[in-house]
Amino acid sequence: MAPAVPSDAVVLQSAVVLLDRFPALAGVDLxxxxxxxxxxxxxxxxxxxTLLRACAGxxxxxxxxxxxxxxxxxxxxxAVRRRVGMLARDEGLYDDLxxxxxxxxxxxxxxxxxxxxxxxxxxxxxAGRVGAVPAARLSTGQRRxxxxxVLLARRPExxxxxxxxxxxxxxxxxxxxxxxxxxxxxxATVLFASHELERAESLATRIVTLAGGVVRxxxxxxxxxxxx
Amino acid sequence: xxxxxxxxxxxxxxxxxxxxxxxxxxxxFAVLVLVLFGLALDADDALLTRATPGLYWIAVxxxxxxxxxxxxxxxxxxxxxxxxxxxxxxxxxxxxxxxAAIAAQLVALEFVLGxxxxxxxxxxxxGPALLFAALVGATVSIAAAGTxxxxxAAGLRVRDTLVPLLLLPAxxxxxxxxxRATEAALEGxxxxxxxxxxxxxxxxxxxxxxxxxxxxxxxxxT
Numbered sequence: 001m002a003p004a005v006p007s008d009a010v011v012l013q014s015a016v017v018l019l020d021r022f023p024a025l026a027g028v029d030l031x032x033x034x035x036x037x038x039x040x041x042x043x044x045x046x047x048x049x050t051l052l053r054a055c056a057g058x059x060x061x062x063x064x065x066x067x068x069x070x071x072x073x074x075x076x077x078x079a080v081r082r083r084v085g086m087l088a089r090d091e092g093l094y095d096d097l098x099x100x101x102x103x104x105x106x107x108x109x110x111x112x113x114x115x116x117x118x119x120x121x122x123x124x125x126x127a128g129r130v131g132a133v134p135a136a137r138l139s140t141g142q143r144r145x146x147x148x149x150v151l152l153a154r155r156p157e158x159x160x161x162x163x164x165x166x167x168x169x170x171x172x173x174x175x176x177x178x179x180x181x182x183x184x185x186x187x188a189t190v191l192f193a194s195h196e197l198e199r200a201e202s203l204a205t206r207i208v209t210l211a212g213g214v215v216r217x218x219x220x221x222x223x224x225x226x227x228x
Numbered sequence: 229x230x231x232x233x234x235x236x237x238x239x240x241x242x243x244x245x246x247x248x249x250x251x252x253x254x255x256x257f258a259v260l261v262l263v264l265f266g267l268a269l270d271a272d273d274a275l276l277t278r279a280t281p282g283l284y285w286i287a288v289x290x291x292x293x294x295x296x297x298x299x300x301x302x303x304x305x306x307x308x309x310x311x312x313x314x315x316x317x318x319x320x321x322x323x324x325x326x327x328a329a330i331a332a333q334l335v336a337l338e339f340v341l342g343x344x345x346x347x348x349x350x351x352x353x354x355g356p357a358l359l360f361a362a363l364v365g366a367t368v369s370i371a372a373a374g375t376x377x378x379x380x381a382a383g384l385r386v387r388d389t390l391v392p393l394l395l396l397p398a399x400x401x402x403x404x405x406x407x408r409a410t411e412a413a414l415e416g417x418x419x420x421x422x423x424x425x426x427x428x429x430x431x432x433x434x435x436x437x438x439x440x441x442x443x444x445x446x447x448x449x450t
Contacts, residue, residue, distance in 0.1 A: 058310055082316030090307030094239070096247040105239050109232070109315035134246070150311075 009034045009158055009189035010055055014064035017047075017054050024050035026213035027064065032191065032206075037184050039204035040193040046210040048193035049089075052160040055191060057081045069157055082110055085156030087164050091147035093135040099146045100131030107153035120153035124175065140167040145175075152179060159183055161192035165199060177203050229321040236317070236325025240299060241332060249298055250333050255340055258291035262344045280351050281410035285403050287341055288334065289370065289396070295333045296374035297391050299326055300382045309382075312447070319444030323375060327439065331371035338363055355413030358421045362409035365428025369402045372435035379446045402431055 010032040017025040025047045032038050040048045053059040055068050057077030066073045071080040093102045100121055107117040121127040124145045135143065144167045151159065159180065165173045180190050180203060194200035201207060209217040244250045265283045269276040303309060312322070345351045353359065374395060381390040405427040412421025 053310075056310075056314060058313060078313075078316075081314045084314065086310070086314055088307055088310060090310070092307030092311030093305065094243060094302060094308065095305060096243045096302070097239070101242070105235070106311060106315065108235055109312075109317050111316070 007033060008067070009036070009069055010191065011067045012051075012054075012061075012064065013066075015054065015061050015066050016063035017050050017059045018062050019050065019059070023213050024059075025054065025061075028210075028213070028215055030208065030215060030218075032189060034189050035184055035187055037180060037190045037203060037205045038192070039200045039207045040191060040210055041195075041197060041200070041207060042210035042216070047213040048210055049162050050213075051210065052086065052162055052191060052193060055158065056084050056086045056160050058086075083156060084158040084160055085151040085154045086160040086162070087144075087147055087151050088162050089166070091135075091143045092150075093138075093143060093146060095136035096134060098132050098134050099126050099138060099142065099149075102135055102146055103131075103149045103153060106150040110154045112153045112155065116155055117153040120149040123152060123179075124149035141169055141172055144168050145172060148176065148179070155188075157188055159188055159190040159192070161190065161194075163194055164192055165194060165196050173199065229318045229324065232318045232321025233324035233328060236322055237328040237332070238325075240302070240326065240329035243302055244298075244329070244333065250295065250336075254291050254294045254298075254333070254337060257294060258287045258337055258341055259344055261287040261290055262341060262348055266348050276349055277351070280345055280349050281414065282403075282407045283349075284341055284345050284410065285366065285406045288338055288366070289399060289403060291337055291341075292330075292334055292370050292374065293392055293395060295330050295337070296378045296395065297388060299330055299375070300378040300387070300391075303382060304387070319447055320440045322447070323379075323439045323443035326378070327371050327375045327436070330374055331367050334367045334371055335363075338367065351414065353414070354416055355418055355421065358409060358413040358418050358425065361425045362406050362413065362421070362428065365409070365425050365432055366402055366406035368432035369428055369435060370399060372432055372439055373398055373402070376435055376439045376443070376446070379443060402428060405431070 008031055010030060012028050012030045015025055015028045016023055028051060040051060042048055050059055054061055054066060054073070057073045057080045060077070061074045068080045069083050073080055097105065103121055103126060104117055121131060126146055126149050130142055135146065138146065164176045168176065177199070184190055192200070207219045208215055262283065266276065269279060303312070346353065377391060377394045377398065381387045381394065405424040409421045409424035409428065412418060412424065
């Protein structure tokens with residue numbers, strides 16, 4: 001019998017994350033169901049990025065409990081990493097490799113399928129001439145698209161996006177929105193932090209406001225359905 | 229693990245081929261060291277002949293440091309460390325991949341420097357089996373220790389100065405063993421040389437083992 005899939009993608013209870021003794025998350029409670037698109041908003045230093053990184057198993061939760069995709073990330077942060085995809089402000093590209101080589105490398109490292117990688121390259125506009133340009137010579141928007149292609153090729157169960165619209169032109173921003181909606185339709189969960197509230201709020205199915213490392217407001221979890 | 233190692237090694241070597249840092253900096257630097265040693269000792273031909281094995285391995289070590297530093301400098305690009313952690317790559321495979329890429333560059337370096345000592349110092353090569361064993365033992369040892377100390381210093385701002393400070397003392401036994409084994413090979417005194425090769429093998433196995441066991445922890449901590 002197949003193991004039961006937990007219905008919650010993220011369950012944080014009184015989660016505390018310390019960055020050099022400073023509580024970047026100071027007791028966050030958050031339940032995110034699978035298929036939700038959750039916007040994290042709040043002022044600079046509110047803990048949005050730290051929350052995303054904690055969900056990726058990249059920051060240690062020092063107090064409280066944290067389960068992501070059914071994995072206890074307090075005790076086993078490594079176990080969840082391959083199942084999540086993160087679009088961070090630093091794209092994580094090798095400057096001397098061209099854009100397409102970067103996508104292929106990171107996709108293979110995460111065990112992604114070759115066809116998915118080709119589709120991701122095409123979808124993000126990296127398959128043609130741009131794909132042959134070394135990452136060091138890409139524009140900011142092209143670097144974001146390359147990082148987005150890596151994320152897409154991995155087909156993660158949980159998308160963690162930190163300012164996903166930043167640095168992109170209008171077409172790029174529309175592409176991000178389209179990919180987020182498609183991912184949620186396909187059953188993935190999306191948590192994203194953004195300061196571009198007009199666009200982000202129309203994309204999200206739920207809005208969580210953070211301030212001072214805790215959740216201040218939460219529009220609640222609507223029924224999880226396709227978004228369109 | 230092996231698939232991850234091949235992926236990492238292939239990526240590192242592709243980066244080196246495209247950036248040509250190894251070709252443009254490491255090899256010229258190593259040859260320059262040989263030339264400077266030659267200029268300093270040229271007046272005493274006998275001394276240069278006696279010192280050739282030591283000079284050769286010092287040149288390999290110094291240029292090898294550049295390969296180690298370069299190998300971890302590319303991983304210091306913004307976001308790459310996080311991306312590596314998120315990729316779920318086997319840390320042992322990652323270690324082996326970095327090790328293999330550094331070792332491949334060292335082999336190319338040793339070949340060019342070997343030609344250099346033959347041409348510049350007039351060295352006559354002998355004892356090919358012992359010489360080969362010394363090259364393999366020293367290459368494995370330098371690459372394994374370099375990979376381990378490289379990741380140890382990877383997350384630090386003082387990385388560029390810390391790697392030589394950590395690595396050079398740690399590699400002193402390798403320098404000694406490789407020099408003595410090479411001397412023995414060139415002089416035809418093979419018995420002694422194999423003993424030194426044993427030391428190199430021990431060192432190489434020790435650092436390979438440490439790397440396979442602890443690289444994941446070091447990667448997390450840095």
